[in-house]
Amino acid sequence: MAKRIDVSGLSAYYGSAKAIEDISMTVEPRSVTAFIGPSGCGKSTFLRTLNRMHEVIPNAHVEGKVMLDDENLYASGVDPVAVRRTVGMVFQRPNPFPTMSIYDNVAAGLKLNGMRRKGDLDTLVEKSLKGANLWNEVKDRLNKPGAGLSGGQQQRLCIARAIAVEPQVLLMDEPCSALDPISTLAIEDLIGELKERFTIVIVTHNMQQAARVSDRTAFFNLAAVGQPGRLIEIDETERIFSNPSVQATEDYISGRFG
Amino acid sequence: MEISRSAPTQAKAVVPPESGPPNLRQTPVEPPAPQNKGKVRLGDRLFSGASRGSGILLLVIMAAIAAFLTYRAVGAIADDHGNFLTTKEWNANATPPVFGIAVLATGTVISAVIAMVIAVPIAVGVALFISHYAPRKLAQPLAYLVDLLAAVPSIVYGLWGALFLVPHLQGTTQWLDSFFAWTYVFDASQPEVTPRSLFTVGILLAIMILPIVTNVSREVFLQVPRMHEEAALALGATRWEVIRISVLPFGRSGVISASMLGLGRALGETMAVATVLSPSAILSLHILDPGGGTIAQNIASGFGEASPFGRDALIASGLVLFVITLVVNGAARLIIARRKEYSGANA
Numbered sequence: 001m002a003k004r005i006d007v008s009g010l011s012a013y014y015g016s017a018k019a020i021e022d023i024s025m026t027v028e029p030r031s032v033t034a035f036i037g038p039s040g041c042g043k044s045t046f047l048r049t050l051n052r053m054h055e056v057i058p059n060a061h062v063e064g065k066v067m068l069d070d071e072n073l074y075a076s077g078v079d080p081v082a083v084r085r086t087v088g089m090v091f092q093r094p095n096p097f098p099t100m101s102i103y104d105n106v107a108a109g110l111k112l113n114g115m116r117r118k119g120d121l122d123t124l125v126e127k128s129l130k131g132a133n134l135w136n137e138v139k140d141r142l143n144k145p146g147a148g149l150s151g152g153q154q155q156r157l158c159i160a161r162a163i164a165v166e167p168q169v170l171l172m173d174e175p176c177s178a179l180d181p182i183s184t185l186a187i188e189d190l191i192g193e194l195k196e197r198f199t200i201v202i203v204t205h206n207m208q209q210a211a212r213v214s215d216r217t218a219f220f221n222l223a224a225v226g227q228p229g230r231l232i233e234i235d236e237t238e239r240i241f242s243n244p245s246v247q248a249t250e251d252y253i254s255g256r257f258g
Numbered sequence: 259m260e261i262s263r264s265a266p267t268q269a270k271a272v273v274p275p276e277s278g279p280p281n282l283r284q285t286p287v288e289p290p291a292p293q294n295k296g297k298v299r300l301g302d303r304l305f306s307g308a309s310r311g312s313g314i315l316l317l318v319i320m321a322a323i324a325a326f327l328t329y330r331a332v333g334a335i336a337d338d339h340g341n342f343l344t345t346k347e348w349n350a351n352a353t354p355p356v357f358g359i360a361v362l363a364t365g366t367v368i369s370a371v372i373a374m375v376i377a378v379p380i381a382v383g384v385a386l387f388i389s390h391y392a393p394r395k396l397a398q399p400l401a402y403l404v405d406l407l408a409a410v411p412s413i414v415y416g417l418w419g420a421l422f423l424v425p426h427l428q429g430t431t432q433w434l435d436s437f438f439a440w441t442y443v444f445d446a447s448q449p450e451v452t453p454r455s456l457f458t459v460g461i462l463l464a465i466m467i468l469p470i471v472t473n474v475s476r477e478v479f480l481q482v483p484r485m486h487e488e489a490a491l492a493l494g495a496t497r498w499e500v501i502r503i504s505v506l507p508f509g510r511s512g513v514i515s516a517s518m519l520g521l522g523r524a525l526g527e528t529m530a531v532a533t534v535l536s537p538s539a540i541l542s543l544h545i546l547d548p549g550g551g552t553i554a555q556n557i558a559s560g561f562g563e564a565s566p567f568g569r570d571a572l573i574a575s576g577l578v579l580f581v582i583t584l585v586v587n588g589a590a591r592l593i594i595a596r597r598k599e600y601s602g603a604n605a
């Protein structure tokens with residue numbers, strides 16, 4: 001189910017501007033890896049290179065290698081559409097399809113994969129909504145629009161939609177930054193459950209959140225505004241937050257800058 | 259002041275335990291009464307007056323048109339020696355006057371429907387191409403070109419239709435007749451006759467309404483929030499699937515509105531139709547046959563030499579066109595409102 005990600009020498013560009021430079025890291029399967037760092041350091045950009053979402057922006061391109069177990073996502077002949085079916089994504093702002101019901105939102109990815117039989121869809125929609133801890137709240141109104149849910153529920157709906165297609169990896173781009181503390185707690189609990197089945201990468205601005213949910217933490221930084229972002233270090237979360245090996249990490253975590 | 263106002267309200271919010279949990283949503287603090295009540299800024303007043311005035315003016319104009327049409331039409335219809343709704347001929351200048359809108363109303367609707375069937379899919383396709391497929395360098399000039407198409411005067415379309423389209427459509431007409439005569443509508447009684455028919459009019463109208471439907475649709479498709487498209491992309495949707503899942507549902511009501519604008523133009527188009535069609539009082543669903551007519555075309559062709567009574571009769575037909583347009587627009591509103599909660603407007 002869950003796969004290991006192995007990134008080597010990865011740089012990403014917007015046009016001719018280099019956004020991130022020469023990033024290499026390993027993301028362990030069935031664990032949560034958090035990306036932290038100041039705004040503009042390229043953590044979201046890096047996250048979006050992991051499912052080839054970076055290149056949907058006009059003129060954006062990527063150099064380097066991203067290995068998903070033994071398959072290079074950027075090898076020639078790899079279909080980005082297929083990559084995104086294997087590596088799911090949850091965005092900063094909850095974005096359920098506004099024209100679809102709760103049920104259809106979860107079923108959307110399954111239908112893209114060619115699943116048509118009502119019985120199979122029903123089973124997987126229920127399983128995914130249960131997996132996202134949303135089933136009990138919505139089981140009586142599956143045909144109501146997904147946009148009618150609260151922000152936190154919408155975000156869990158988006159997680160249900162992403163896990164319905166059983167991806168190998170789940171990328172989360174600041175999934176709680178638009179949510180209140182209670183909804184945030186619900187998502188964090190959910191992340192803890194989901195890591196039993198998926199490889200999870202989460203970008204967060206909230207260092208407490210990184211400390212709470214992740215097993216490993218990567219710290220990104222940029223030398224100066226206009227310079228590309230770089231990976232400063234990646235280590236066990238406990239170590240990053242108690243005794244990081246780079247001074248800049250400690251400065252950032254202790255609030256001395258950033 | 260504020261403390262004394264909020265204290266009793268807060269006390270109200272604390273509900274005794276037996277009546278259930280306190281309703282946390284009830285905001286206890288009311289906004290303090292505005293100190294400057296009565297003092298409204300001049301700019302606000304001017305603006306609200308101007309916008310309210312425009313709204314009222316619009317209603318007044320609509321009402322005036324409806325009243326004028328009805329007033330003039332009622333007298334004419336009362337003196338009609340035929341049945342105004344079912345009579346096919348239009349002999350309003352004869353004594354006694356015999357006229358009816360059966361052929362004209364049918365022709366108006368048929369030609370507009372043909373125009374819509376041809377134009378809307380093409381317009382949506384062009385709009386999607388400009389908004390989502392074409393490289394930026396191509397999209398801009400293309401959009402400009404479509405705008406230009408809207409700037410051509412309708413009489414020019416009419417001349418082009420009469421001098422180019424009619425002779426060149428003969429082959430198409432014969433082909434449709436020989437292969438699709440079984441559909442009944444494509445059954446031409448004399449396929450070798452010049453096709454000054456409702457079918458030709460429909461094609462011409464389609465070209466004329468293409469720009470407006472395309473432009474409005476394109477604007478709507480460009481409004482689709484990036485995050486909805488990315489939601490589909492991240493699920494592994496291809497470009498077409500993104501359009502099917504995110505773009506088209508979001509743009510649906512906009513495309514309907516765009517089509518209504520186009521339909522309005524097709525229903526009311528005058529000169530182009532009058533130039534192409536050879537009118538006759540034949541009521542037929544064979545759209546390839548020459549003949550038929552539309553309300554607007556009939557008014558344009560007949561107004562010049564009409565007697566005063568004949569003019570009132572034409573105005574009566576104008577009232578029918580007015581009603582058709584209202585009904586069509588109302589129907590479109592209903593379609594849009596039916597799935598309002600899914601419209602994406604609240605996202």
